[in-house]
Amino acid sequence: MTPAIQLNGIVKTYTRGIQKVEVLHGLSLDIEAGEFVAIMGPSGSGKTTLLNLIAGLDTPSSGQVVVAGDRIDQLSSGELPAWRARHIGFVFQFYNLLPVLTAGRNVEVPLLLTQLTSAQRRQRVAAALQLVGLADRAEHKPNELSGGQQQRVSIARALVADPALFVCDEPTGDLDRESAEGILQLLQMLSRDRGKTIVMVTHDPLAANHATRQVHMDKGRLVDNVWRAE
Amino acid sequence: MKYLILVWAGLWRKRTRTILTTLSIVVAFLLFGLLQGINQGMNNVYRSLNVDRLYVQSRISMSDGLPIAYLKRIKSVPGVRAVTHWSYFGGFYQNAQNSLPVFAIDAATQFAVYPKIAIPNDQIEAMQHTRTGAVISNEIAAKYGWKIGDKIPLQTSIWTKKDGGDAYPVDVVGIMDVSAYNAGSFPAFYVNYEYLDEARAFGNGSVLYYIASIDDPHRGSETATAIDTLFANSSDETMTQTEQAFAQSQIKQVGDINLIANSIVGAVLFTLLFLTGNTMRQSVRERIPELAVLKTLGFSNSKVLTLIVLEAVILCLVAALTGLGLARMAFGFMGTLFGALSPPMLVIEAGVGIAILLALVSGIPPAWRSTRINIVDALAGR
Numbered sequence: 001m002t003p004a005i006q007l008n009g010i011v012k013t014y015t016r017g018i019q020k021v022e023v024l025h026g027l028s029l030d031i032e033a034g035e036f037v038a039i040m041g042p043s044g045s046g047k048t049t050l051l052n053l054i055a056g057l058d059t060p061s062s063g064q065v066v067v068a069g070d071r072i073d074q075l076s077s078g079e080l081p082a083w084r085a086r087h088i089g090f091v092f093q094f095y096n097l098l099p100v101l102t103a104g105r106n107v108e109v110p111l112l113l114t115q116l117t118s119a120q121r122r123q124r125v126a127a128a129l130q131l132v133g134l135a136d137r138a139e140h141k142p143n144e145l146s147g148g149q150q151q152r153v154s155i156a157r158a159l160v161a162d163p164a165l166f167v168c169d170e171p172t173g174d175l176d177r178e179s180a181e182g183i184l185q186l187l188q189m190l191s192r193d194r195g196k197t198i199v200m201v202t203h204d205p206l207a208a209n210h211a212t213r214q215v216h217m218d219k220g221r222l223v224d225n226v227w228r229a230e
Numbered sequence: 231m232k233y234l235i236l237v238w239a240g241l242w243r244k245r246t247r248t249i250l251t252t253l254s255i256v257v258a259f260l261l262f263g264l265l266q267g268i269n270q271g272m273n274n275v276y277r278s279l280n281v282d283r284l285y286v287q288s289r290i291s292m293s294d295g296l297p298i299a300y301l302k303r304i305k306s307v308p309g310v311r312a313v314t315h316w317s318y319f320g321g322f323y324q325n326a327q328n329s330l331p332v333f334a335i336d337a338a339t340q341f342a343v344y345p346k347i348a349i350p351n352d353q354i355e356a357m358q359h360t361r362t363g364a365v366i367s368n369e370i371a372a373k374y375g376w377k378i379g380d381k382i383p384l385q386t387s388i389w390t391k392k393d394g395g396d397a398y399p400v401d402v403v404g405i406m407d408v409s410a411y412n413a414g415s416f417p418a419f420y421v422n423y424e425y426l427d428e429a430r431a432f433g434n435g436s437v438l439y440y441i442a443s444i445d446d447p448h449r450g451s452e453t454a455t456a457i458d459t460l461f462a463n464s465s466d467e468t469m470t471q472t473e474q475a476f477a478q479s480q481i482k483q484v485g486d487i488n489l490i491a492n493s494i495v496g497a498v499l500f501t502l503l504f505l506t507g508n509t510m511r512q513s514v515r516e517r518i519p520e521l522a523v524l525k526t527l528g529f530s531n532s533k534v535l536t537l538i539v540l541e542a543v544i545l546c547l548v549a550a551l552t553g554l555g556l557a558r559m560a561f562g563f564m565g566t567l568f569g570a571l572s573p574p575m576l577v578i579e580a581g582v583g584i585a586i587l588l589a590l591v592s593g594i595p596p597a598w599r600s601t602r603i604n605i606v607d608a609l610a611g612r
Binding site for chain 1: 519527531
């Protein structure tokens with residue numbers, strides 16, 4: 001079976017002023033389709049950099065990044081946005097919803113990039129909100145929703161265009177335990193029932209326990225790879 | 231169209247700022263519409279004025295007047311069809327607040343030079359045969375409730391009589407319609423020149439200016455030169471110009487309306503450029519994380535740039551059209567002041583063009599900057 005994500009000898013170097021800082025040192029990792037992977041590690045270990053490379057938000061200094069069959073390290077900056085729109089659903093720590101738009105309109109945003117008609121978009125938005133349990137909150141603005149609800153809207157926005165891969169950066173980092181549990185169960189459901197590949201960066205061991213695999217990083221290297229027993 | 235929701239979201243993110251900016255643009259374009267409208271309206275009036283009439287006035291100053299003896303000599307110039315003369319009377323009724331546009335005229339020639347004045351022939355004849363006769367416009371007649379046969383105790387603020395008085399009682403012998411000569415400034419109350427000239431204590435034998443109608447408008451300049459040559463090196467040299475040029479020089483005595491209007495509008499639009507530019511710049515700067523999210527979700531740089539420029543265009547265009555619409559409405563009221571003035575479409579079209587230009591100039595720099603946003607840095611709050 002071809003992995004959904006293949007990272008081969010990834011090196012990432014940032015230039016800060018005159019200093020060059022290498023944050024990933026020849027990292028290799030395969031993730032199968034439908035896996036729910038939690039990336040853990042201390043601050044500065046390179047978790048978010050890795051996530052950004054997988055999501056096509058950043059490019060490696062060297063090495064290969066293959067996601068959904070595409071060598072995204074070879075895609076141009078003009079090609080990457082369209083690629084992301086087709087393949088990736090994003091979930092951020094602070095939800096990053098557009099404050100002026102209603103929940104429904106926020107969920108609709110990725111669909112604006114498709115050829116769907118207005119009616120088809122509305123249908124998809126309703127289905128996505130239904131899936132995250134917020135069908136009755138479509139007309140609410142973000143500031144009228146709790147943190148947990150906002151993150152659910154954010155997940156609905158991520159899944160509305162039906163991407164195969166979800167990248168989640170600390171999705172429960174700003175939530176109370178109860179809300180966090182709800183979000184993690186939702187992500188589990190997407191992986192288990194819908195076959196979505198989920199890569200989640202987290203500091204929280206309890207959150208990581210919901211994943212099928214935990215990848216531990218330290219100082220820009222993979223240090224551990226733990227599969228959860230079913 | 232589907233992206234309008236994002237444009238709307240961008241505009242409405244800071245409601246108060248958007249409303250205040252919109253109001254500023256509305257006021258600026260209201261001013262633009264009014265001033266340019268007046269300007270264009272004046273130009274339209276000039277263009278509608280006749281070029282087959284020449285105005286002959288004193289070369290030194292219009293208020294100096296010219297001898298009445300010039301009448302026959304001007305008429306003798308080749309190309310001149312008819313000549314009449316006007317003398318400002320400075321009339322008022324009962325008190326100086328009720329000023330009237332009274333001119334002392336020559337009834338025998340006045341209506342030949344101004345054939346579009348609607349008045350029955352018998353009333354013209356009555357004016358010629360009645361020394362104290364007066365012909366008034368139907369508007370003045372309606373305003374004061376005057377009719378033919380009424381005696382009006384007309385007074386003057388200029389022409390003191392030989393007996394020291396200032397009253398020139400006149401008898402209404404005709405009522406005319408002068409609307410064909412528009413602009414609201416056309417003399418609408420005539421008294422006989424002889425009546426004034428015989429009674430006044432000074433300025434006898436002079437008129438304010440002559441109006442000559444000519445056969446061929448294309449030879450207006452030659453005819454004007456011929457008239458001025460006729461009186462060259464005399465004690466009362468003349469300056470002859472077309473009715474159009476004459477009206478423009480009259481207005482320029484008040485000030486160069488064109489220059490004033492353009493200067494004010496230029497200053498306002500220049501200031502507006504900074505205001506709108508600053509609003510757009512601030513708006514984009516505050517939304518960097520949101521724009522980064524859009525780019526993360528798959529919006530290309532060109533799409534983000536288009537969204538921001540569209541915001542600026544909609545903001546400027548809606549506000550400008552509102553301002554121009556208000557200016558158009560205001561012309562309804564101003565029409566009563568300026569006669570046949572109307573807001574030309576050219577002003578509206580120019581306003582829309584300026585609004586779009588303003589939007590592009592103020593919107594493109596911040597929009598361009600948004601394409602430089604580094605998604606990773608913006609999402610990390612750097």
